[in-house]
Amino acid sequence: MDFSYSESHGDIKNLASEILGDHADPERLKKLEANGPYFDAELWHKLVESGIHSASFPTALGGMGMDYNATTLVAEVIGQTVVSIPYIPCIISTAMPLINSALNNKAVLNKLQGITSGEQLITTAFIEPGNEAPLDPRTEASPQGDSWVVNGNKHCVPYAADASSLMVTAVNNGQLWVGLVDTQQNGVSCVAQRCTANEPQYQVSLNQATATCVAEGDAAHALIEQSVAMTSAAYCAMAVGCADKMTRISGEYTSQREQFGVAIATFQAVAHRLADCYIDNECLKIITLKATSDVNNGDYSNDSILMAKAWCGDVLHRVSHAAQHVHGGMGIDRDYHLFRYCLWAKQLELTLGNSKQQIAALADRIEARYLTA
Template identity: 40%
Template sequence: MDFGFSEQQRDVQNLARQILSDNVTAEKLSQYDDYKAERFDRELWQKFAEAGLLGVAIDEEFGGMGFGFFELGLLVEEAGRAIAPLPLISHLISAALPIQQFASHAQKLAWLPKVASGEILLTAALSEAYNDDPTQPYLTTAKAEGDSLVLNGEKTNVPFAHIADRILLAAKTSDGIAVVLLNPKAEGVSLSAQQVTTYEPQYVVSLNNVRIGAGDILATGMDGQALMQWLAERTTVALCAHQLGASDKAMRMSASYTAERKQFGVLISTFQAVGHRAANCFIDVECLRLNTYQAISRLDGGLDATNEVQIAKIWAGDVGHRVSYAAQHLHGGTGIDRDYPLWRYCTWLRYNEMALGGSAKTLAKLGKRIAAGQAFCS
């Protein structure tokens, strides 16, 4: 049995890597540091659209390539390797994929062709204050009024909310969860800028009696719950793929540096302690790769992947933490020099670790599933 990538998967991966390597440099990334400019390369975004990459997992009927979630995961991994200034996860995975999977045909026609062409930008509001579970919103509520919903509450850390055409968000209702597409320019919506360590533009979205028409309602009740569970697993694995790309790049930067840096007249890569540290990073990254690909593969095949998603999430948090620390140590003072690009990778690795949530908490959840016979039992 061949466990390698298919030809189309290799093509997507190589195309993304080529475009990113040609267009994302340390010099270009430096212009976004300290919020000197909005961290969004619109020219690169358009190149992705022209190459068809924004529609890699959009059905051909709506102008996309018609590939699956695995190809999309490889695209996100390459974005992580370059820490590209693009909102791929929030746009393609947290917003566009749920529309394709759960929306009406009319809603798909309205949004998906423009997603694939890059004409519009979508994002998703998955966080609330003191609530890291996107499947259980409780600070944002929705009340039915005729065919419409009236929303109140607040979402935090919403990427690119200020320029998004729609924001996918979930709100608690009397019979479950409502998932809607919010117009950030609608009456009653206010945005407050937040600052984060990666300099990605994020916002608090406050809702005060915001009316959502029937055309912007994706799901309600139990259907809304199912949508958010489906979305949460794919967004989590996408973050793991991004973490994989960034971890792999930081590891390779460290290997390259230690193969050139001399101390006491010899290459430091020949020091046993350095070699062991680098080898541990390699093992960590390959374990993260295996578990991330396993989760992506099961989701791509429409299989239950709750256990695999949790395992990948644990590895992503721990590996990002360990690799970022090891890379800093192997580089010495160079690692924290902001004229050298490693610090940006370490910042993103730490940010992704925090965004995924504590590994210990996820490990406890997995342990409960195993104890209850819900994991790895025949």
């Protein structure tokens, strides 16, 4: 048993903190977000230059051969800085699960190499209007000659308009199908949506869109299960960074803000509310560590992933509102930096299944386990 990170993990986290931190100045973010959701291309370019974005790709794909755990450390730093880059959708949701497919699929190999070099961006469409089950899409795929065509609608697709291609789920003959769709074609149209965290998200209509098949049937199921597990655990890691930051900001503010002639943090009610945030985040941290470790070991259906996402929603909700509350009006002022974290808190809470959905899924597993035992 060893809870410590290796030196190379520490290096990745430090470097990510440095680069992202340099681009997370509230004044800079305020300018960038003035015109709505944005892709921080300047920061993404820096990340590509450093090689961090592809650190967990195999060396054969131009990466550093690090593991999934390394990506979750970067996700945590994103939660601490709330910068607007497509790291989780592009690298964790899409590229990482596609690594195995790249070995025998030239098209996939090209995409991943393009991501490493920074020339390509790829994202994943998990959900559809009225259907949030990633493994049960309504979008349809059908073969056409040597190729495939896809018809259907996806939405809340992060960075779809910035991406060169999309990983898309569909059904073909009642079977799950996964393919890649180039965005630069007539059959694909992206309409901007506005989500609460202001991440650039799009409604994507696929109308006879040409596609390349990556996996079908059981293989497609395994691929998407892996993608969902990796994404879900990574969002939990991002939540750890976000909740930690909200708690620390609140600690600093209440240590300085004086009322009745003393810092308000010296009031037990305030100190205890923040202590509860700390304790909540300790719990989220440890269960997230269990989830990311399980995913790292290739176990994509461990209960820990559901548990971590359940904690993620609950903790973000509680910490966000405690943080706003102890600040008074200052906490919600858009000239102060807390609100971005609070918006992301709600975004992460509702993304890929809320806390109650996780508990319900876990409940079904427990029922099945004990009834067959």
